[in-house]
Amino acid sequence: MRRKIVAGNWKMNGSTELVEQLVDPVRDGVGALDNGVEVVIIPPALYARDVLVRARGRLSVGVQNVSQWRSGAYTGEVSAAMAADLGCRVALVGHSERRQYFGETDAVIAEKVAQALSAELEVILCVGETLNEREAGDAEAVVTGQVRQGLARVAAAQWSRVVVAYEPVWAIGTGQTATAEDAQCMHRAIRQALAEAGAPAETISVLYGGSVKADNAAALFAQPDIDGGLIGGASLVAEDFLSICRAMPAGAKG
Numbered sequence: 589m590r591r592k593i594v595a596g597n598w599k600m601n602g603s604t605e606l607v608e609q610l611v612d613p614v615r616d617g618v619g620a621l622d623n624g625v626e627v628v629i630i631p632p633a634l635y636a637r638d639v640l641v642r643a644r645g646r647l648s649v650g651v652q653n654v655s656q657w658r659s660g661a662y663t664g665e666v667s668a669a670m671a672a673d674l675g676c677r678v679a680l681v682g683h684s685e686r687r688q689y690f691g692e693t694d695a696v697i698a699e700k701v702a703q704a705l706s707a708e709l710e711v712i713l714c715v716g717e718t719l720n721e722r723e724a725g726d727a728e729a730v731v732t733g734q735v736r737q738g739l740a741r742v743a744a745a746q747w748s749r750v751v752v753a754y755e756p757v758w759a760i761g762t763g764q765t766a767t768a769e770d771a772q773c774m775h776r777a778i779r780q781a782l783a784e785a786g787a788p789a790e791t792i793s794v795l796y797g798g799s800v801k802a803d804n805a806a807a808l809f810a811q812p813d814i815d816g817g818l819i820g821g822a823s824l825v826a827e828d829f830l831s832i833c834r835a836m837p838a839g840a841k842g
């Protein structure tokens with residue numbers, strides 16, 4: 589059986605005011621759900637503590653990035669151990685915006701995954717192809733390669749803290765979503781790649797991200813290999829985010 593997860597990545601958005609307006613209604617709304625979904629808020633690291641003091645129950649808190657180094661003279665970096673020390677449960681690693689704007693390679697991402705897991709955090713590894721890669725027919729090879737390389741250093745005992753998020757880059761923030769069927773195909777391929785990497789693939793949650801909204805979430809979450817969502821823009825409005833959490837079907841996955 590797999591965990592069903594909806595994570596809200598605020599990206600570089602938010603303020604003290606947004607934390608005050610959004611977290612309590614989301615927490616209370618999640619508390620009233622009976623579909624078994626676990627919900628994560630992933631604010632900018634500076635607001636993690638403010639979100640943490642308001643989050644409880646099935647609402648947990650994550651960070652959007654961690655350093656590939658454990659500690660030391662790395663000005664501006666936030667370590668996985670610091671995030672764990674604060675009470676965060678989850679680290680997002682390898683988001684396409686980190687790959688695109690900060691030059692993160694699969695090798696660096698593998699280091700970050702290792703740091704997060706050794707700090708006892710859960711990891712959501714983000715993977716996804718660009719439009720050019722899809723049009724060239726390379727989408728599956730690119731995505732499964734990112735899975736293999738990003739998770740190359742995961743030890744056998746750590747797989748229970750690994751989640752993968754498939755986000756086609758062309759669908760992020762564009763209003764374009766992969767069809768539920770296309771997303772399902774890629775999720776199946778990701779699960780196959782996980783199995784080939786020696787992971788207990790049928791137990792690992794694979795989330796979909798990229799313009800997920802209240803009106804397309806149910807069709808995506810109904811697919812057998814889509815175990816939840818990684819939500820950007822729609823996670824900044826409590827009612828939009830909660831509608832997506834509510835779209836998760838009640839039955840077991842996997």
Ligand SMILES: O=C[C@H](O)COP(=O)(O)O
Pocket residue numbers: 597683755759760761762797798799800818819820821822
């Ligand atoms: O991390 C979240 C994703 O990049 C999706 O963002 P979006 O829902 O705004 O398309």
